[in-house]
Amino acid sequence: TLKINNFGFGNLEPNTFLRKIYHSFFLRIIYGSQIFSTKWYKLFKIIAAAQDKVIGLDTMRHVFTFEFLENELFQTNIINTICIIGDGRSNFVSPCLVSKRFSKIISINLTETLICDLLLLEKDGFAESNHIGIAISVREINQLLNDNKTKLILVPAQYLKILNNIGINMFVNICSFQEMNNYVIDEYFKIIKSNNSYLYCCNRGKKILPDGETVEFRKYPFGNPTIIVEEECPWTSKYYDYHKYPFIFKYETILHTLVKYNDSK
Numbered sequence: 001t002l003k004i005n006n007f008g009f010g011n012l013e014p015n016t017f018l019r020k021i022y023h024s025f026f027l028r029i030i031y032g033s034q035i036f037s038t039k040w041y042k043l044f045k046i047i048a049a050a051q052d053k054v055i056g057l058d059t060m061r062h063v064f065t066f067e068f069l070e071n072e073l074f075q076t077n078i079i080n081t082i083c084i085i086g087d088g089r090s091n092f093v094s095p096c097l098v099s100k101r102f103s104k105i106i107s108i109n110l111t112e113t114l115i116c117d118l119l120l121l122e123k124d125g126f127a128e129s130n131h132i133g134i135a136i137s138v139r140e141i142n143q144l145l146n147d148n149k150t151k152l153i154l155v156p157a158q159y160l161k162i163l164n165n166i167g168i169n170m171f172v173n174i175c176s177f178q179e180m181n182n183y184v185i186d187e188y189f190k191i192i193k194s195n196n197s198y199l200y201c202c203n204r205g206k207k208i209l210p211d212g213e214t215v216e217f218r219k220y221p222f223g224n225p226t227i228i229v230e231e232e233c234p235w236t237s238k239y240y241d242y243h244k245y246p247f248i249f250k251y252e253t254i255l256h257t258l259v260k261y262n263d264s265k
Contacts, residue, residue, distance in 0.1 A: 050125065065174065065235075141166060160187060192261065200256070204254055225260055226259060239251050
């Protein structure tokens with residue numbers, strides 16, 4: 001049996017009593033207690049229990065992201081089709097499915113990461129196999145978009161161009177543009193702009209890739225969209241590590257923005 005915990009990307013810790021105490025303690029020190037009473041946190045608790053994973057820092061940041069998007073966008077706009085670029089451990093896909101807020105969810109990622117997502121979704125039971133489709137061509141993506149039974153569409157990253165101008169309402173990228181080179185980032189932005197969609201983007205302000213290439217948030221090819229929010233991300237400024245004193249540390253700068261592309265822009 002393939003063990004999800006051994007995959008080399010993302011974070012997934014088993015939901016043991018000691019881990020829950022550890023993470024809960026430090027999360028409350030960093031964020032206070034208010035976030036733990038929100039509807040999105042309660043939904044993430046259901047997901048964590050089903051997937052047998054503890055709610056740690058990565059997951060909690062997604063809770064804040066959904067709360068943010070709820071207040072800034074979801075309450076006043078209908079988002080039927082949402083596309084997640086580079087999700088990790090199904091942290092964004094799972095709540096999209098469980099919330100039933102979206103008609104179609106598209107996840108584009110490396111093939112091995114999509115396999116991990118499938119294993120998690122199979123484990124938690126939130127998505128039946130006949131509700132998940134895989135697309136590698138324009139014909140297949142259009143068929144799945146028009147199939148009322150299909151809720152989640154998986155797209156291997158090498159086929160990203162099939163997402164060009166197909167009516168996706170929103171794209172989300174959390175900490176994965178920072179792992180791509182500038183050419184690939186540019187290709188994704190072409191797709192996003194072709195859909196005249198919303199984009200939520202949260203990534204490091206600057207990162208040097210292993211080959212020495214530098215990627216910078218403020219140099220992403222955003223173009224000229226309507227800016228709804230643009231700021232340093234308030235829930236990614238600190239992290240904790242009980243192995244090191246003083247246990248809580250300041251993280252490097254992470255920026256986030258919510259924008260809307262329009263035909264005239």
